[in-house]
Every structure is written in C-alpha cells, then in structure tokens.
Amino acid sequence: MGMQSNNNGNGLFRPQADINVTPLVDVMLVLLIIFMITAPLLAAGVKVNLPQAKVAQPLDQNEPIMVSVGKDGKLSLGADEVEIDKLPDLIKARNGGDASRVIQLRGDKEAPYGAVVAVMDTLVGNGMARIAIVTDGKGAANAPAPTK
Template identity: 60%
Template sequence: MSVGKRATGGFQPLAEINVTPLVDVMLVLLIIFMVTAPMMAAGMKVDLPQAHSAKPLNPKEPVVITIAKGGKLMLNADEVPLDRLVDAVRAKVNGDLAHVIHLRGDKDAAIGDMVALMDRLSSHGLTHIAILSKREAPAKEAKGAGK
C-alpha cells in the first residue's frame, strides 16, 4: 500500500488494486489445465475404417404406456383397450423385443392394475419395461428445527 501527500500536509493511503498477482495465478492455472487436458481424455485412439454403405441410425421413438386412475390405457397419444394393448405395442416396436417400453402410471392408479399390465406385457415377451416417475426437488430443511 502506498501513501500520497495530501494538500493539507497529512498523508492519505492510496487504494489501488494490484492485479499482477491475479494475472500470474490465472496464467499458471491456464498452463496447468492445457497440459493436463489431453491426459484426461478417456479411451484409446484408433483410426476408424471407412464404410461407404453405412447409414446413420435413426433414434427409436419411445413406446409410452400410460395408465390412468380409472384403469384407462393410452399408448403414446392413442387410447387402447387392454385386450388390444399387446398387439398395438408389438406393432409399435416392429418385432424388436429388446425395445424399452416406458410405463407411466397415475399416482392414484391401483398398483394391481400396473402389475397386471406389466405381467401381460412380459408374458408376451415384452420384458424391457421402465417405470417412469416425476423427480421432485429435495425438500429444504426446516429452519430452526433443532432449537
């Protein structure tokens, strides 16, 4: 910190920020990250062969079955009766039994209806079923709970 002369004869400190140490630290960190970044790359480098007849993969549209509180079933956006559900799902997955089926159920739907639906699908070879849920933010701790 430097001091300067005041017009009245006293001394007053000069408030100046010295950014040189900050710049030095940032440059050192930049060099460290530049040196270590190539070492952090996972995997092995390979030279991939060219395939002239290769086509890009189309992402699979998910098959979503929704069961409502009253037992009403929806396949994607279409309402489907329970007796025709398996055939409709098979038509959507085009015979791919490894295709994942997303099962959404209302929180007030009977668990028995969901289990029966999963049993019906798995008995027909559709065993890759994922149950979807809504993720909620974690509850905040109550302030002053321990007081």
C-alpha cells in the first residue's frame, strides 16, 4: 500500500487501497506452468478395452516368499536370518498351507553354489517345488554369448 499525497491542508495523508496485481499474476503463472508440466505425467496409461478370454486364470495376488543366500552362505527368510533345517517349517507357517505360492530364491553371485543347491534341495524335499531363481537383468545385454 502506498501513501497518496492528497493533502487537505491539515497534514493528513490518506492510504491507497489498490491491490497490487503483479505478484498475484506471477504466482498464478508459475502454478499454471507447474500444472501444465505435471498433468501429462499423471495420465500414465492409454485406455483400452480389453478382450475377454474364457480360459485365462487370474494372477496370484500373494506376494512371493523371499529366501536369500548371502555370499558367506548365511540364509535368510525375508529380513530374518534362519537355519536351513528350520526353513521349511517357517515357510509353511508363512504360507498358511498354500502350496501354490512362489518361493523366490536369491543367491549372491559370490555365494557358494553348494549352499544355493542345498536350499533348493531342502525346499523341494519338503514339497515346495514352485521356486523361482531371481537374477539381476541389468547385465543381460552385456553378457557374453555361451560357447559350445
């Protein structure tokens, strides 16, 4: 607010009550630009009408069970370190009797091969045959071709 110089002769100044529109326009333009940039990012997919299939099975919505073998050969179920002889019982307790859940086996690339095979053998020996071996797909493009 500025002071207007309307002097009535007795030395009193009247305040100017006009709104300064320039900062308001600046803020609104910045918000407009932000919304113009973020709006296309919010619409992630293309709307399509999916066809119906008679034989399709729904995907398993349960999260897989993660079993990891460290480079020192230590075994862990999720974030908890476990012994190999207790592993089947702990998995059955987490499974709730559902044998269709996938067990993801993650072995460090420096882990002893025998430790990873021992975990697989223990799981299959206890009736848990749905095992997926997890790998890192980043190096697949740079991997050397297998020799014959």
